[in-house]
Amino acid sequence: MGNQLFQQARESVAYASSVAGGAVQGDxxxxxxxxxxxxxxxxxxxxxxxxxxxxxxxxxxxxx
Incomplete structure (x- = not known):
């Protein structure tokens, strides 16, 4: 099934990068x-x- 915490970390980093790059609105x-x-x-x-x-x-x- 995979490491769920690893998956969450990868998704969180991708989201933070998107926010920082202006592709997604957020804090x-x-x-x-x-x-x-x-x-x-x-x-x-x-x-x-x-x-x-x-x-x-x-x-x-x-x-x-």
């Missing part, structure tokens, strides 16, 4: 905070491969 700060929380939660129960992707997602958030 940029709130979107970033939700993405950071989702990344933190997902990291604990992830495989090594998922962790590598989560680090990339984290870099995306940090660059916003």
């Amino acid at each position: 940029k700060h709130e979107a970033i905070m939700k993405a950071k929380n989702a990344l933190s939660s997902a990291f604990v129960n992830s495989t090594d491969a998922e962790r590598a992707q989560l680090r990339e997602f984290q870099q995306t958030i940090e660059s916003i």
